[in-house]
Amino acid sequence: MFESLADRLGATLSSLTGKSRLTEENIQGTLREVRLALLEADVALSVAKDFVEQVSIRAVGQEVSSSLSPGQVFVKIVNEELVRIMGEAEGLNLNTQPPAIILLAGLQGAGKTTSAAKLAYWLKKREKKSVMVVSADVYRPAAIDQLRTLAAEAEVTFCESSPDQKPLDIVRSAVDQAKKQFADVLIVDTAGRLHVDEAMMAEIKQLHDVLSPAETLFVVDSMTGQDAANTAQSFNEVLPLTGVILTKTDGDARGGAALSVRSITGKPIKFMAVGETIDALDAFYPDRIAGRILGMGDVLSLIEEAEQKIDKKKAEKLARKIKKGKKFDLEDFRDQIQQMNNMGGITGMLDKLPGMGKAAQAAQDKMSDNMFGQMEAIINSMTPGERHYPDSINGSRKKRIAGGSGTQIQDINRLLKQHKQMQKMMKKLTKKGGMANMMRGMGGMMQSPGGGMPRG
Amino acid sequence: MTSNVADEAEDSKPGLFSRMRSGLSKTRSRFVDGIGRAFLGEKEIDDDLLEQIEATLLTSDVGVEATREVITNLTQKIARRALNDSRALFDSLKSELVGLLAASESPLVIDSSKKPFVIVMVGVNGAGKTTSIGKLANLLKQQGKTVMLAAGDTFRAAAVEQLSVWGDRLDLPVISQGNGADSASVIFDAMAAARSRDIDVLIADTAGRLQNKKNLMDELSKINRVLARQDPDAPHAVLLALDAGTGQNAISQAREFQSAVNVTGLILTKLDGTAKGGVIFAIARQLRLPIHFVGVGEKLDDMRAFSAQQFVDALFDDDEFSDVQN
Numbered sequence: 001m002f003e004s005l006a007d008r009l010g011a012t013l014s015s016l017t018g019k020s021r022l023t024e025e026n027i028q029g030t031l032r033e034v035r036l037a038l039l040e041a042d043v044a045l046s047v048a049k050d051f052v053e054q055v056s057i058r059a060v061g062q063e064v065s066s067s068l069s070p071g072q073v074f075v076k077i078v079n080e081e082l083v084r085i086m087g088e089a090e091g092l093n094l095n096t097q098p099p100a101i102i103l104l105a106g107l108q109g110a111g112k113t114t115s116a117a118k119l120a121y122w123l124k125k126r127e128k129k130s131v132m133v134v135s136a137d138v139y140r141p142a143a144i145d146q147l148r149t150l151a152a153e154a155e156v157t158f159c160e161s162s163p164d165q166k167p168l169d170i171v172r173s174a175v176d177q178a179k180k181q182f183a184d185v186l187i188v189d190t191a192g193r194l195h196v197d198e199a200m201m202a203e204i205k206q207l208h209d210v211l212s213p214a215e216t217l218f219v220v221d222s223m224t225g226q227d228a229a230n231t232a233q234s235f236n237e238v239l240p241l242t243g244v245i246l247t248k249t250d251g252d253a254r255g256g257a258a259l260s261v262r263s264i265t266g267k268p269i270k271f272m273a274v275g276e277t278i279d280a281l282d283a284f285y286p287d288r289i290a291g292r293i294l295g296m297g298d299v300l301s302l303i304e305e306a307e308q309k310i311d312k313k314k315a316e317k318l319a320r321k322i323k324k325g326k327k328f329d330l331e332d333f334r335d336q337i338q339q340m341n342n343m344g345g346i347t348g349m350l351d352k353l354p355g356m357g358k359a360a361q362a363a364q365d366k367m368s369d370n371m372f373g374q375m376e377a378i379i380n381s382m383t384p385g386e387r388h389y390p391d392s393i394n395g396s397r398k399k400r401i402a403g404g405s406g407t408q409i410q411d412i413n414r415l416l417k418q419h420k421q422m423q424k425m426m427k428k429l430t431k432k433g434g435m436a437n438m439m440r441g442m443g444g445m446m447q448s449p450g451g452g453m454p455r456g
Numbered sequence: 457m458t459s460n461v462a463d464e465a466e467d468s469k470p471g472l473f474s475r476m477r478s479g480l481s482k483t484r485s486r487f488v489d490g491i492g493r494a495f496l497g498e499k500e501i502d503d504d505l506l507e508q509i510e511a512t513l514l515t516s517d518v519g520v521e522a523t524r525e526v527i528t529n530l531t532q533k534i535a536r537r538a539l540n541d542s543r544a545l546f547d548s549l550k551s552e553l554v555g556l557l558a559a560s561e562s563p564l565v566i567d568s569s570k571k572p573f574v575i576v577m578v579g580v581n582g583a584g585k586t587t588s589i590g591k592l593a594n595l596l597k598q599q600g601k602t603v604m605l606a607a608g609d610t611f612r613a614a615a616v617e618q619l620s621v622w623g624d625r626l627d628l629p630v631i632s633q634g635n636g637a638d639s640a641s642v643i644f645d646a647m648a649a650a651r652s653r654d655i656d657v658l659i660a661d662t663a664g665r666l667q668n669k670k671n672l673m674d675e676l677s678k679i680n681r682v683l684a685r686q687d688p689d690a691p692h693a694v695l696l697a698l699d700a701g702t703g704q705n706a707i708s709q710a711r712e713f714q715s716a717v718n719v720t721g722l723i724l725t726k727l728d729g730t731a732k733g734g735v736i737f738a739i740a741r742q743l744r745l746p747i748h749f750v751g752v753g754e755k756l757d758d759m760r761a762f763s764a765q766q767f768v769d770a771l772f773d774d775d776e777f778s779d780v781q782n
Contacts, residue, residue: 036520042703045515108726108754109582109699139754141586141621142614149613149635194729221582225517225703227731248581251666253705276581276611 022074024060030074031056041254044229047085047263054081085259086286090243090268092123096214099132099178099186103211105204105239106219107231108192111247113143115219115273116189117150118281119245122271124156125279129184134159134174136167136207137191147189154278157183167191171207188213195234205238217270219245220261228257229264236265243270246284250275262286328426330387333419334379341372374407378415381405390416501534501545509549516734516771519704522741526552550768556737557764562746564721566596567692572604572650572658574683574690576643578676578713579697581664584725584751586615588697589659590622591751591759592723597626601656606646607632608639608679611663619661625756629653639663640679647686660691667712676717693720695748700726700733710739724762725751732771 031052038048058077094100102119104112113135120131133151137143144161151158159177161170171188178186188211193200208216218241220228235241244265246258249272262269269284321332379387381404386393393401398412405411506527513523529552530545539545566573575592577585586609593603605623607630609615616632623630631646643660650658662679665672683690696719698706713719724733727750739745747762 039514039520040704042517042705045511107701107729109584111582140618142617145617146612146614153613194726196729221699221701223580223699223702223705225701225706225731225735226515227517227701227729228703230730231701248666250669251580251705252668252708253703256703 022059027056027059027074031059034078038256038259041256042223042225042228042260043256044226044260044264046229047260050263051081051085051259082259083286085263087262087266087268089283089285090270091283092215092270093242094129094185094214099175099183100215101175101211101213102185102187102215102217103204103208103213103239104187104189104217104219104245105235105241106192107194107221108140110192110219110221111245111273112192112219113137113146113150113189114276115245115247115271115281116147116187117154117156118273118278119271120151120156120185120187121154121278122281123185124154130157130182131185131187132157132159132174132178132181132183133187133189134170134177135161135189136170137189138163138165138167138170139191143189143191150278157181159186167203167207168210171211175211195231195238201234201238208239215242216240217243217245218261218265218267219247220257222246222249222255222257222272223251223253224257226260228260232261232265236267241265241267243268245269245271245273247273249273250280328419328423330379330382330390330419331384333422334376334387336422337372337375337379341376374405374411375415375418377405378402378407378412390419501539501542505542505545506530513734516732517703517706518734519707519738522556522737526556553737553768553771554764557740557747557767560722560736560740560745560747561762561764562721562748563761564693564695564748566601566657568656570687570689570692572647572655573692574647574650574658574660574687575693575695576608576660576662576679576683576691576717577695577697578662578717578719579664580666580699580709581612583664583697583699583702584723585609585664585697586618586622586661587754588695588723588725588749588751588759589619589661590626591756592695592749593622593626593628593659594756595759596657597628602654603628603657603659604646604650604653604655605630606643606658606660608643608646608660609663610635610637610639610642615661615663629655639675640682643679644682644686647683647690651686667709667716673712673716676713680717694718695721695723696745697723697725698733698736698739699731700724700750701729701731702735704735704738706735707738707742710743710745714743714745719745721746721748723747723749723751723759728752728758733767734771736767 034055035048035052038051039045043051055077058081059074092102094102104116104119106112116133116135120133123129123131133147133156135144135147137147138161144163148158148160159174161174167190174186174188177183188207190204190207191200193204195201216239218232218235218239220232224231232244244261244267246255246261246269249255258269261267269286272282272284274280274282321328378401381401382393386397386401393412393416398409401407401412402409509530510523510527513526514520518526526549530539530549533539533548534545539548577589579585589605593605596603603626605619605628607616607619609619610633613635616635620630620632622628629649631642631649633642633645639662643662646660647658649655660679662676663672665676667673680691680694694713694717696710696713698709702709710719710722722736722739722745724736724747727733733750736747740747749759750762750767752758752760
C-alpha cells in the first residue's frame with residue numbers, strides 16, 4: 001500500500017543526486033516535495049509539517065559534512081525520521097492474570113469485527129492461547145452474528161450475546177464465562193462509534209472501566225484521510241489506548257494515516273490487516289515500513305511470510321529431488337505457482353522486494369495475479385506424461401492443451417519458456433539455503449526483461 | 457415519468473445544514489476554527505490569510521491539487537484587485553467551492569418506466585453500503601414505491617442477516633441465497649422475482665471490496681452483465697458508497713469502481729463526524745460523478761439529498777461567522 005509514497009519520495013530524492021552538498025537552498029525543493037508527498041499520502045497536515053521541519057533541521061547542519069553523497073545523507077535522514085516516528089516494534093502485552101482482555105474500539109466500518117476474529121486466530125495459532133471472543137455491538141444489525149460466524153471460522157470460543165442486552169451486562173458475563181472456561185484471552189468487539197458522540201464515548205469508557213483490559217486497541221482504516229488525526233486524538237483522550245490495528249492495508253491507499261495516528265497518539269501500531277481471509281493479519285514492523293516507504297523493500301516480511309505459507313514438505317521434496325539431480329518438471333513448476341499464489345501473488349511479492357515499488361505498480365498494470373490461474377490451468381490440461389517430458393509437447397498437443405485450458409498457443413509457448421528458465425535456475429541451486437535461493441530465483445524470473453510473462 | 461427521490465425527502469426534516477452543524481458544534485472543527493480566526497482576526501488580505509485557507513482546505517481532505525487550484529484562483533483575483541477585504545475573499549472562496557461541486561449536485565432519478573428499477577450498491581469494505589441501502593429503501597418506501605432488497609453480499613459473515621434486519625424493520629421482501637452463493641445469480645434471481653411481483657425498485661447489496669483487487673472487481677462487472685440479460689438498461693443505477701473519512705484514496709476508489717461497473721452516482725456516508733469529505737471536490741472535478749445523497753447518522757432517516765451550497769455552507773458554518781457572511 002505504501003508504494004505510491006515510495007515512488008514519490010524516490011523521484012524527489014533522485015533529483016538531489018549529483019548535488020555536491022546539502023544546503024538550505026538545494027533541499028528546499030526536495031523538502032517541499034516530501035511535504036506534498038506526505039500530504040498526498042494522507043498524512044495529517046500538522047504531522048507532515050513537523051516531519052519536514054525535523055528533516056530540514058537535521059539535513060542542514062552537521063550531517064552535510066559526512067562522507068556520504070548528499071542524496072544518501074538525505075535518504076538516511078528521512079529514513080531515520082520515519083523510523084523514529086513509527087517507533088519500536090511492539091507486541092501484545094498479555095502478562096496478566098487470565099483472562100487477559102483485549103478491547104477493540106474505533107469508528108464505524110474501520111474493521112473491528114473482522115480484526116477481532118483475525119486477532120483471535122493469530123493468538124490461537126502463533127501464541128497457542130485459548131481465546132474467547134464476544135461482541136458488545138448491540139446497535140449494528142447482525143454484528144453479533146458476524147462475529148459468531150467468524151469465531152467459528154477461526155475455531156475460537158464465541159461467547160453469546162444478544163442485541164437486547166446492555167453492552168455492560170454482555171461484557172460482565174463474558175468475563176465470568178472466560179474465567180469459568182479458563183480462557184487465556186478474551187477479545188471484546190464493540191460497536192463502531194463517532195468520537196463526537198458523547199453518549200457512545202461514555203459507554204466505551206464505562207466498558208473499559210469494568211474490563212480493565214490488558215490491551216485497548218484502536219482500529220483504524222488505512223484509507224482514512226486527515227480526520228485520522230482528530231479521531232485518534234479523541235479516542236486517545238477518552239480511552240487509555242495501548243496500541244493500534246491498521247486495517248485494509250491490502251488496498252492501494254498510501255497509508256499516511258499510519259504515520260498520523262502513530263505520531264499523534266504516540267501509541268504503537270501493533271498489527272496490520274492485509275486481506276479478507278482469517279489469517280490476513282501481520283505484526284507491524286515500523287522499521288520495515290519506513291524502509292518500504294523509501295523503496296528499501298520489505299525483504300524481512302517476505303521471508304517470514306514465505307516461511308509461514310510455503311508448504312515445507314513440498315519444498316523439501318523438491319529440494320531433495322533437485323539434489324538427486326532429477327529434473328524440475330512441470331508438476332514441480334505447478335507447485336511453485338501454487339506456492340506463489342499462497343503468498344499473495346506476484347504483486348504481493350513484488351511489493352516487498354527492494355526497488356520494486358514501481359515494478360509492482362507496473363506489474364499490476366500489465367498482468368493480473370490471475371495469470372497464475374491461467375498457468376495452472378494450462379499445466380492441468382496436460383497429461384502426466386507431458387508434465388514429466390515437456391519436450392514431447394508438439395504442435396498438435398499444444399493445440400489440445402490450449403483448447404482444454406481455454407488459452408492460446410502463445411500462452412502455452414510462454415509457459416514452456418518460463419519453465420525452461422526455472423529449470424536452469426534450479427540447476428544452479430546450491431545445497432544450502434535452497435529456499436532463499438529459490439525466492440531469489442522467483443524474483444529473477446519476474447524481473448527478466450521481456451521475460452515472456454503473459455500480459456494480463 | 458420520472459420522480460426525484462431527493463426533493464420529496466426534504467420536507468419536515470432537519471436539513472443537512474442543521475445536522476452537520478450539530479455535529480460540528482460537538483467538536484469544533486479545525487476547518488471552521490481556522491477560517492473563523494482567519495476572517496475575523498484580520499480584515500486585510502495577506503499571505504498569512506491565504507496560507508491559513510490553504511491549510512484548512514488541506515485538513516479537510518480537499519487534496520493538494522484541488523487546493524492549489526482554489527488558492528491560485530484566489531491569488532489571481534487578489535492580484536486583479538477584485539477582492540478588497542476578507543469578506544469579499546470569503547464570498548469568493550465559497551462560490552469557488554460551490555462552483556466545483558455544482559455540476560455534481562444531481563438527484564437520484566427513478567425512471568418508473570423501468571420496472572423494476574434496479575439499483576446496485578457498491579463500495580469498499582466498511583463504507584456503509586448496507587446502512588445506505590436501508591436508508592434509501594426507507595426513502596423510496598415513504599414515496600409510495602414498492603421496494604425489494606437483494607442480499608448480494610454473499611461473502612462477508614452475516615451480511616445477509618444484516619440486510620434482512622433492515623428488511624424486517626422496513627417490512628420489505630429480501631431475496632437471499634445465504635452465504636457463499638454467487639452474488640450475480642442472487643441479484644439476477646431477485647430481479648426476476650421483483651419483475652414477477654411487480655416491484656418498483658430493487659436495491660442490490662454487494663460485498664465490500666478494495667478497488668485494486670482485480671478479480672473482485674471483475675465479479676462486479678459480471679453482475680452488470682447478467683442483469684443486462686433481463687433488461688439491457690439494467691442496472692439502472694450503480695451507487696458508490698464513499699466514507700467521508702476517506703482520504704485521497706477515495707479518488708482511486710471512484711475511478712476504479714466507475715471503470716469496472718459504470719458508477720452512476722455517489723453516496724457520501726458518515727458525514728456526521730468531524731470528517732469533511734473534502735475529497736469529493738477532486739472527485740467531482742476529475743470524474744464528474746453526480747453526488748446523490750449524504751449520510752448523517754445511524755437512524756433510518758439520516759440521509760439527505762446532496763446540495764453543493766449546503767455542503768460548503770456546513771464547512772464554514774459557525775456562529776462566529778454569521779457576521780461575516782450576512
